[in-house]
Amino acid sequence: MNDQRAEIDWRDDRVPVSTRFDDPYFSIHDGLAETRHVFLAGNGLPGRFGGDFRIMETGFGTGLNFLTAWEAWEMAGARGTLRFTSFEAFPMSAADTARALTAFPALAARADRLVAALESGPGPHRFDDAVTLEIVVGDARETLPRHDGRADAWFLDGFAPAKNPELWGEALLAEVASHTAPGGTLASYTAAGHVRRALAAAGLVVERAPGYGRKRHMTIARKPA
Numbered sequence: 001m002n003d004q005r006a007e008i009d010w011r012d013d014r015v016p017v018s019t020r021f022d023d024p025y026f027s028i029h030d031g032l033a034e035t036r037h038v039f040l041a042g043n044g045l046p047g048r049f050g051g052d053f054r055i056m057e058t059g060f061g062t063g064l065n066f067l068t069a070w071e072a073w074e075m076a077g078a079r080g081t082l083r084f085t086s087f088e089a090f091p092m093s094a095a096d097t098a099r100a101l102t103a104f105p106a107l108a109a110r111a112d113r114l115v116a117a118l119e120s121g122p123g124p125h126r127f128d129d130a131v132t133l134e135i136v137v138g139d140a141r142e143t144l145p146r147h148d149g150r151a152d153a154w155f156l157d158g159f160a161p162a163k164n165p166e167l168w169g170e171a172l173l174a175e176v177a178s179h180t181a182p183g184g185t186l187a188s189y190t191a192a193g194h195v196r197r198a199l200a201a202a203g204l205v206v207e208r209a210p211g212y213g214r215k216r217h218m219t220i221a222r223k224p225a
Contacts, residue, residue: 006092016062016100020090021159025061025100029213032104034189035068037212042187042220043153045069049078056151056179058167059158060086060135062100063114067107070131082131085147087140094118141172150181156188156219161195170198177202183225191217 007019016025027034040046055069066084073082092100094115101111117125117133124134136143154176158167166172168190177199180186188195191208196219200206204221211218 004090006090006096008092008096010099014100014103016092016096018090018159021163023159023163025092026064026103027213031064032068032106034212035065036072038189038218039065039155039157039187040068040072042209042218043155043185045153046072046076046078048152048185049073049076049080049082051080052083053078053080053153054083054085054149054151054181055153055155056149056176057084057086057155057157058140058172058176059156060088060091061157062092062097063111063118064101064104064107065155065157066133067101067104067110067114070110070127071107073131074128080130083134084132085134085136085149085151087136087138087143087147089137089139091135091137140167141169141175144172144175144179147179150179150184152181152184154180154184154186156186156190156195161190161192168192168195168198170201173198174202177204177223180204180223182223184223186219186221188219189215191215191219195219 008016009019011017057065098115124132126132158164161168196206199221204223206221208217209220
């Protein structure tokens with residue numbers, strides 16, 4: 001198992017930046033709004049929530065995407081369970097997670113609970129008897145092929161493809177597709193052509209959609225039912 005931790009600098013004393021990948025963990029403009037646009041709306045959420053719904057993600061980072069999904073699940077009054085599985089090679093410490101998430105006061109109560117869970121051990125972590133978080137630590141190219149289950153929605157949120165190409169390779173994206181349930185969807189902030197082509201080659205129906213803020217485009221995809 002990969003036991004390396006995230007290496008972080010802080011921009012404006014509030015935005016964590018990976019020194020390994022020279023990339024910020026979230027938008028310096030409005031990370032929460034971007035997450036809602038890209039990963040929730042891009043996957044048709046919360047409208048599709050219900051039953052035993054499963055989200056998978058590449059790159060847990062600060063946990064912002066998880067908190068946003070958890071909030072949306074509860075605000076939608078969804079019935080059933082939400083299982084959130086994230087594949088993370090370089091986990092952030094609980095202390096750094098807490099510091100990063102202070103940028104999002106609207107999520108403060110849930111952020112506190114997440115940090116407490118991270119401090120308690122490796123998990124899986126269960127919240128309110130309906131939401132389960134599992135963080136799979138290690139290189140996703142090794143851990144995803146061994147993982148059981150398929151996602152109803154994928155959040156592809158690794159660092160930029162130009163800076164972290166390992167997380168956007170054809171083989172890994174083929175694994176993402178194979179770990180997607182029929183009718184399942186995928187969303188990513190990147191619109192890189194090689195990413196879209198790899199997803200299409202893996203059998204997904206891929207579209208380029210309007211991005212958030214200054215990003216003109218993003219990627220959405222679905223697996224035929």
